[in-house]
Amino acid sequence: MLGGVDVVQFRDKHMEARDALRYLEVLRDVAERHGALSCVNDRADLAAIAGVDIVHVGQDDLSPVQARHVVGADVLIGRSTHAAEEAAVAADDADVDYFAVGPVWPTPTKPGRPAPGLDLVRTVASMAPAKPWFAIGGIDAGRIAEVRAAGAGRIVVVRALTEAGAPTAEAFALRAALD
Numbered sequence: 198m199l200g201g202v203d204v205v206q207f208r209d210k211h212m213e214a215r216d217a218l219r220y221l222e223v224l225r226d227v228a229e230r231h232g233a234l235s236c237v238n239d240r241a242d243l244a245a246i247a248g249v250d251i252v253h254v255g256q257d258d259l260s261p262v263q264a265r266h267v268v269g270a271d272v273l274i275g276r277s278t279h280a281a282e283e284a285a286v287a288a289d290d291a292d293v294d295y296f297a298v299g300p301v302w303p304t305p306t307k308p309g310r311p312a313p314g315l316d317l318v319r320t321v322a323s324m325a326p327a328k329p330w331f332a333i334g335g336i337d338a339g340r341i342a343e344v345r346a347a348g349a350g351r352i353v354v355v356r357a358l359t360e361a362g363a364p365t366a367e368a369f370a371l372r373a374a375l376d
């Protein structure tokens with residue numbers, strides 16, 4: 198994708214399934230055209246129907262094994278984690294292909310969720326999990342150096358791009374800070 202974006206995720210917890218499937222069709226096609234992966238948050242059923250590459254599940258969603266039952270072996274499964282114990286479980290779960298750690302800082306995309314901060318990132322980095330993991334939550338160009346110094350090599354961003362005046366340039370800058 199433009200700016201080096203690897204994955205584009207659809208996340209709308211309140212949209213009706215029929216409408217979400219229309220959005221996912223467009224998202225999947227755009228991601229594929231630009232060499233990125235398409236993802237849907239929480240909804241394994243929509244992931245399976247829409248033919249996206251990834252379903253990402255939270256701690257209160259379907260379990261990874263349940264999601265795997267719905268999407269099959271060819272769809273990647275991601276897992277949100279908010280504590281070291283959850284990250285350790287995700288790292289060992291055969292049905293989890295990657296996991297996200299955070300939120301590092303409070304974020305309006307997760308209202309009311311406590312932010313475990315950089316200590317969680319440091320803890321997970323020290324675990325040296327064999328599978329990919331991402332830091333998430335309130336990360337932007339002004340904070341990326343702190344996240345990298347804590348041990349994260351991958352990040353998830355939302356507002357850093359959606360609220361940027363020049364999202365492509367911002368994506369390039371974030372990508373460069375990770376390389």
